[in-house]
Amino acid sequence: MREELIVSGRMNHLVDPNLHIWHWHIPLYLFLGGLAAGILFFASLYTILGKENEYRTAVKIAPFITPFILIIGLIALFLDLNHKLYFWRLYTTIRLESPMSWGAWTLMVVTPISFIWCALNIRELFPRWKWPHSLLDTAEAFFRKNIRTLSWILLIFSLILGVYTGILFSAFNARPLWNTSILGPLFLASGLSTGAAVIIFMSKSHRERMVFARIDLMLIGIEIFLIVHMFMGFLASTQVHIDAASLFLGGPYTTPFWLFVVTLGLVIPAVLEFLELRGFRVPHLIAPTLVIIGGFIFRFIIAYAGQESRWLY
Amino acid sequence: MRYAMAVDTKKCVGCSDCVVACQTENNVPIGYCRDWIVEVTDGTYPQLELEIRSERCNHCDNSPCVRCCPTGASHYSKGGTVLVTPDECIGCGACIASCPYDARFPHPDGHVDKCTFCLHNRVEKGLKPACVSVCPTKCMYFGDLDDPNSEVSVVLKKRKWKTLIPEAGTRPQHYFLI
Numbered sequence: 001m002r003e004e005l006i007v008s009g010r011m012n013h014l015v016d017p018n019l020h021i022w023h024w025h026i027p028l029y030l031f032l033g034g035l036a037a038g039i040l041f042f043a044s045l046y047t048i049l050g051k052e053n054e055y056r057t058a059v060k061i062a063p064f065i066t067p068f069i070l071i072i073g074l075i076a077l078f079l080d081l082n083h084k085l086y087f088w089r090l091y092t093t094i095r096l097e098s099p100m101s102w103g104a105w106t107l108m109v110v111t112p113i114s115f116i117w118c119a120l121n122i123r124e125l126f127p128r129w130k131w132p133h134s135l136l137d138t139a140e141a142f143f144r145k146n147i148r149t150l151s152w153i154l155l156i157f158s159l160i161l162g163v164y165t166g167i168l169f170s171a172f173n174a175r176p177l178w179n180t181s182i183l184g185p186l187f188l189a190s191g192l193s194t195g196a197a198v199i200i201f202m203s204k205s206h207r208e209r210m211v212f213a214r215i216d217l218m219l220i221g222i223e224i225f226l227i228v229h230m231f232m233g234f235l236a237s238t239q240v241h242i243d244a245a246s247l248f249l250g251g252p253y254t255t256p257f258w259l260f261v262v263t264l265g266l267v268i269p270a271v272l273e274f275l276e277l278r279g280f281r282v283p284h285l286i287a288p289t290l291v292i293i294g295g296f297i298f299r300f301i302i303a304y305a306g307q308e309s310r311w312l313y
Numbered sequence: 314m315r316y317a318m319a320v321d322t323k324k325c326v327g328c329s330d331c332v333v334a335c336q337t338e339n340n341v342p343i344g345y346c347r348d349w350i351v352e353v354t355d356g357t358y359p360q361l362e363l364e365i366r367s368e369r370c371n372h373c374d375n376s377p378c379v380r381c382c383p384t385g386a387s388h389y390s391k392g393g394t395v396l397v398t399p400d401e402c403i404g405c406g407a408c409i410a411s412c413p414y415d416a417r418f419p420h421p422d423g424h425v426d427k428c429t430f431c432l433h434n435r436v437e438k439g440l441k442p443a444c445v446s447v448c449p450t451k452c453m454y455f456g457d458l459d460d461p462n463s464e465v466s467v468v469l470k471k472r473k474w475k476t477l478i479p480e481a482g483t484r485p486q487h488y489f490l491i
Contacts, residue, residue, distance in 0.1 A: 003354045010349030012418035019415060021406035082404025083423030089384040089401050100407050101383035173377055173481060174413035238480075311413045313478045 019175075019307045025080035027299035030165040031194070032073035033107075034187055034295070036066040037162035038195015040114060042212075044154040047147060055211070057203035060121040065198070066114040074107065099171045103164045109157045113150065116143055162188035165299075169306060177244035177309035180233055183302070186226040193219040194295040197269075197288035209284055213273040216291065220270045227262065244309035253305045261301060265294015315458040316392035316430055318445070319465050319474065319488040320367050324452035327352055327365040331444030331453065335369075338431065338443035342421050347428040348444055364491075367444065367453065370395060370416040370428035371477065371485030378408035378417065386424070392457065393486060394432050399424040413481045430455070458486070 014021050042058045052059045081087055091108070095101040119136075120143055122129045131137050143150055166187030169178035196216040203209050234245035248257045269287035276282045327350045335341060335348050348369035355362040372395050379387045379395060386401035387408050397408075397417075402424035409417045409425060420426035431442035436455075440446065445453040456463030461470075469488055476485045 010346050012345050012415075015409065015415050015418050019410065021409045021419070080405065081423075082406070082419045082425075083399075083402055084404070086384075086400065086403045086423075089386070089403050093383075093385050095383055095385060097380045098383045098407070100381065100405060104383060171381060172407075172411050173483075174411050307410070310415075311478045311481055 019310070022080065022303055022307065024300070025076040027303040029073040029076045029080075030168070030187065030303070031296050031299045032069040032076070034162055034165045034191025034299075035194045035198065035292075036070050036073070036110070036114065037158040037165075037188075038192040039063055039066050039198060040110065040117070040154055040158040040195075041162065041192060042195060042199060042215075043117065044151040044158065047151040048155065055208050056124075057205065057208055058199045058212070060124045062195075062199045062202050063114065063117045063121065064125065067111070067118055070107070070111045070114055074111070099164060099168045102160075103168060106157055106160050106164060110154070110161050113154050113157070116150070117154070120144060120147070159188070162191040165191065169302065172306075174311065175244075175306045175309050176234075176238075176240040176311070177247065178302070178306040179241075180230055182226050182230045182233065186223060186230065187299075189219050189222045189226060190295050190298060193223065194292050197291040197295075200288040201285060201292075210277065213276055213284075213287070216287070217270055217273045217277070220266050220273075220291070224262070224266055224270075240309070240311050243312075244305075247305045247309060252308075253301055256297065257301055257305075261294050261298045264290055265298065266291075269294070314392040314460075315486065316372065316394055316432075316436070317456070317458045317465050317469075317486040317488060318369075318372075318430070318442070319454040319468055319490055321450075321452040321454075321468075321472075321490040322364050322366055323490065324450045325350075325365045325367055326450055327367075328449060330447050330449055331367050334443040334447040335428070338434065339429070341426070345418055345420070345426070347416075347426065366489055367448075368414070368416075368477070369444070369487065370430075371414055371483065371487040372428075372430060374484035374486060375482060377411040377413070377483060381407045381411045383407065390432060391437070392430075392432070394430045395427075396429055396432065397425050397427060413478055413483065414485075 010016055039062045043063045046052060046055045046059050078084060078087060090104040094105060120140065163184045166183035170181050170183040172178045193216055196212045196219065200209050200212045231245055234241045247253045269290045272282050272287040276284060329350055332346050332348055336346060339347060341347055348367060351366045351368055353364045372393060374393060376395050379389060383405060384401050384403055386398045388396060390396045404419060404423045404425065417425050417427045430436060435442055441455050445455045454465045454468045456465035458466055460466060472490045474488045474490050476488055
């Protein structure tokens with residue numbers, strides 16, 4: 001038996017007895033960032049493939065929510081800072097070793113492009129839209145002419161944004177649950193999946209819904225594959241990683257994770273989408289709703305459980 | 314130059330004098346601390362073993378906190394000490410999450426705070442860190458590892474020692490004599 005006691009007054013707020021430095025802000029932002037990355041990825045992908053009119057919701061309608069969710073995410077990030085008035089320090093340096101640094105710079109690229117993307121498609125919502133100044137017309141013409149370049153930039157940066165939400169966690173060696181590089185692709189797949197779900201949710205075209213249901217089904221398959229591999233990796237690793245995995249395998253996060261994230265957020269939507277693709281009549285809003293809620297809970301569980309996992313000494 | 318500290322776990326009685334000295338010297342806000350005492354009990358009665366450690370930031374050679382800091386506020390300073398520049402710190406908490414020793418905490422003023430080895434306020438003036446200078450059992454040693462005659466180099470040569478979780482790959486520079 002081994003017992004470890006801190007006998008002096010180490011009662012550092014937010015650190016003892018469990019680290020709790022990140023509250024709701026970070027997982028909320030990771031969810032919104034992943035969602036925006038997913039929507040913008042599909043929008044830019046189908047623009048590059050020249051299918052803007054076939055997948056009108058994905059390319060022209062769904063991106064309208066991305067500036068809003070990115071701004072809400074940025075506000076959450078700002079609220080999370082303890083030294084708020086110094087936030088601009090993020091933009092006085094580029095530190096390649098720090099995921100948070102290149103995350104901040106990625107947002108600096110993606111957020112303006114999301115606004116530009118909406119401006120280019122504003123006539124989808126307001127057909128008689130006129131810019132108040134001729135300079136804006138010139139800008140619109142410029143971006144419209146270079147839409148392929150813009151799409152490629154957006155495609156690459158939305159992928160970086162999606163991966164970064166996971167890498168932010170996996171770069172922390174000190175928290176064994178986070179310290180797995182699978183979190184990068186897993187959060188990317190989850191972000192793309194929630195993005196596809198939002199497109200299904202908003203689309204009025206049956207054909208477009210079916211295409212995105214197929215994409216979503218594939219992404220859910222990838223997510224389940226990655227989750228299984230994540231746990232295999234943990235269980236084959238050191239004691240601290242086994243302890244981290246046991247938070248989900250009998251520990252306090254077992255029920256929320258396997259019930260809300262895996263069953264309700266992945267398996268049931270996958271079954272519903274599969275049935276829908278096979279021609280069964282399934283209410284088409286259930287699967288995307290579950291995917292979005294599952295993705296949301298997933299970020300919270302990983303953020304909170306990760307802070308409970310630690311090295312032993 | 315490479316500053317390091319060694320704590321003799323056989324001599325430390327866990328009186329917490331080092332903790333109070335640090336709080337006083339460095340104006341650590343009430344309710345927080347930059348160093349602390351850990352008591353580890355191993356075994357079952359009557360086969361018990363006790364180890365007492367005075368712990369603080371390990372001023373690692375390969376510091377995850379310096380690596381993950383998005384602004385460069387966490388940095389290596391003189392003698393390899395790891396310091397935080399409050400005016401560059403945005404209080405994002407990444408370094409707190411990255412430290413396997415949980416040595417960092419959010420200061421009520423917003424920036425992140427931790428042990429400095431008393432670099433600017435004492436060591437650069439030729440004094441020992443506050444915790445070392447007050448220790449009533451003289452169980453703490455501080456000095457330059459590159460100087461073979463410094464008290465920390467001498468004691469590390471004479472005695473068996475360990476560092477905490479070396480397997481985390483941080484190359485800690487806080488030694489425990491065992």
